[in-house]
Amino acid sequence: MNSLLAQPTARKITAISWLPPAAGTAYTDAAPRFLAGTGGKTKELVLWSTPNPDFSTGTPALADFVSKTTHASGGVQAIAPVTAELVLTASSLGFLAAYRVANDEVVLGGQARAHGDEAAPEVCTGVAVQPGGGSGRSVASCGEDGRLVLCPVDRLDAQQRVAADAGSLTSLCWPTSSQLAVATRAGQAKLFDPRALKSPSSVFYNPASHASLECISAHPSQPFLLATGSDDGCVVLWDVRNPQRPRNELFGVHAANVWQVGFDPADARRVVSCSEDGSLAVTRWDGEGGGGVHETRRLASRLNVLSVNCFDICPYTREHMLVAGSDSGNLLMAKTGAQW
Template identity: 30%
Template sequence: MESAKYVSQKVSKTRWRPVSYSSLQQPDIFATGSWDNEDNKISIWSIGNHHGSPGLEDGFEGDPQLICDFKHDGDVLDLQFLDQEKIVTASSTGAVTIFRHHQNSQTISVSQRWARAHRYPCDNAPCTGVVCSSPEIVSVGEDGRIIVFRADQEGVTRVIENADSSTIHAVTYLRTTEILTVNSIGQLKLWDLRQQSSSPSQILSLSGDRVPLYCVDRHPNQQHIVATGGQDGMLCIWDVRQGNVPSSLMEAHSAEMWEVHFHPTNPDHLFTCSEDGSLLHWETSSHADMPSFLQGGRTSSMASWGAVTPAGGNQSLISAWLSRDSGKSRLETTHMLPSQTLSVNSLDVLGQCLVCGTDGEAIFVNRQVPV
């Protein structure tokens, strides 16, 4: 079941509000941010049942309904939920802001703001990405800075001043104390936040071409596996323990890849979206997870796939994403959207629900993602 909602603004970011996994509920609230509009805003939407909710437009059940919105200074370049109520945004003005969604009154207010977190000596520098592990927030920017904040403190916890001489485009947590950044010259850098050093603990890069990388996501169960995408539309899978080049490269899109996301609870599924107007669902079948008696015959050779077994590790920990021989990797790709012409800027997936936002001023919601 898919619904499209036209929202008369270009949607730059879209994220589901987290749900508690124990409750097995499907997500029903998501947030969006806009860009390249005269007045940008962040908006909260619901796809739940609206029995007499105030101020909601008429619409079919399951259609996204706007609950509330709030003006945002500058383009929303990233947006993440800190918890059930708080949303952190990265702005083209260089600001990092925490907004609070008040669920009783269905209003939004600014909870905290670091106005010129990212800046050049005489101008603002866009804040390009944020990642949260409550109460900690890490932001990156065009100024090559990495900044660590705490939601419960007004000051800045830590700044790595010259973390990068080029633009840092995105950041993710690798572990509780380690982050990974990607930059405009095709490098991934690992940072250990326990170290006071201002240099990365590891640098990985695409050999040869310095293709800007725009997005990164970490495998939810195997923290050494990350996926990146960038200007050339290629999907790269990396094993940060093995060497400094990607384990596998796949032709994904014909233009810039803006976001990549592993499914948070079923990481054999991965999703990418692009400037080329497409949203792809990638599915790999991991034969290593099959009991050995099912692996007889032709599939037995697929179990190892050239991936290196971790030292002292167990064969079933080898991810199908690290296959170097994609001829055997049974990777299936599905287009998730009707033919699009304008950029798909952002996507998020949780449970069986997927949401994406486009430059065509539309939000698409699919509530039956086959994962």
């Protein structure tokens, strides 16, 4: 299936994120921008722009290169925008870093080690910014050292650390401003109250599978709904209204590790995932809890044969657009819509 537009970049793309628009330009920005982080031999943050899909028809246009900067602390593992001008990154050497985006340039603003130490660095596998507005928000990160780290957005060195698991933490998200959800390589999902990090408020796993969890995401408007992806190619939807006995539905949509999962902002009954198998999948589920998949559609390109590592869907335009990155060095793009 050749349903994705592939644009070669000669870089292994390991993280990707749309940037919020400047104040007052949502839905009218002529050229929305996104950041792609790279790993392997080339460790960079690359700024791209693309024509607003609301002002064009047909397939997405190719992305335009804007600028790039060396990622100062190893490969880019995750990107978390704070504002249109400030983004945070997680690195393969355990650092959290803040970058300023201004005048089409990306400039390092500061960094602090969050996982491991100089003698034994540990990969920082995820970073997420507390939802809400204002300057008092926190940033959370997780790592292969099993630690969950919390700090102010503007003070990356003022860290509160807790040993959240005996093994690796692979991903995290904020379902609400007062709850953190973390995925573990041991196959568990854990919920934490950031005001009381010493122990999780709930721990759950899928008894039908002992697979490692590689990613976790929260529904944009119903924070009791979570999605996880695992190393056996499955996406699991969780209803955690009763966190001690959460309900779940399991969908086998990929042939290998699911690296990222998220709800489509155009229709939150659709769950998007990307995988080591070189594809993305769009799984439509019954949002009323009626029992399962309506349809799963695979998105792929003949020009992309290696792992799709990351994706993001732009919520700042009326016609949303997906951009993804792969080990093949491709940017992969598609418009979302009813045809999904």
